[in-house]
Amino acid sequence: MNVAYLDTSCLVAVAFAEQGHEALAARLTSLDQRFASNLLEAELRAALQREGVDDGGALMDGLSWVLPDRPLSLELGLVLEAGALRGADAWHLACALYLSPDPSELPFLTLDRRQAAIARKLGFPSGDPA
Numbered sequence: 001m002n003v004a005y006l007d008t009s010c011l012v013a014v015a016f017a018e019q020g021h022e023a024l025a026a027r028l029t030s031l032d033q034r035f036a037s038n039l040l041e042a043e044l045r046a047a048l049q050r051e052g053v054d055d056g057g058a059l060m061d062g063l064s065w066v067l068p069d070r071p072l073s074l075e076l077g078l079v080l081e082a083g084a085l086r087g088a089d090a091w092h093l094a095c096a097l098y099l100s101p102d103p104s105e106l107p108f109l110t111l112d113r114r115q116a117a118i119a120r121k122l123g124f125p126s127g128d129p130a
Contacts, residue, residue: 003033005066005096005124007089007110008043011059015048027109035106037095038065039088066095082121089115093122 006028012018014025028034041060048055075094079085085093089112096119100106108124110116120126 001032002030003035004031004107004109005035005092005099006040006063007092007108007112007115008036008040008047009111009115010109011040011044012047013111015044015053015055015059016051033064034062035064035066035096035099036060037092038067039091039095043088066099068095068098072098078122079118083114083118085115085118089118093119096124097122 010024010028014021014028040063044059072091072094075097076090078097079090079093092110093108093115096106096108097103103119103123104125106124107126108116108119110119116126
């Protein structure tokens with residue numbers, strides 16, 4: 001099965017037609033299943049509102065939400081041990097670890113270079129979004 005965890009940066013790039021967005025959109029639609037933390041909704045909606053864009057929720061259609069039922073202290077500890085990140089970026093990686101305790105089994109898609117470096121350090125496949 002062709003699955004991946006998405007960071008908000010991927011959908012923001014598509015929403016604002018950033019460089020390479022066509023290839024990125026094709027990559028995202030080729031996935032059988034796309035996972036994301038529900039934090040993505042808040043981050044994406046804030047970015048869209050800030051820029052005056054209304055996609056009607058279409059960018060989030062088909063996402064499978066990762067909704068942890070416990071604190072992610074263990075996962076956050078692993079993420080932050082691998083390197084310093086902003087809280088939201090660390091949360092996305094922790095949610096991906098929660099979803100897939102063996103990170104080698106789940107590509108992590110992000111356009112954030114620092115977050116991508118930490119994801120690789122944790123063992124997630126590069127999951128080049130484009």
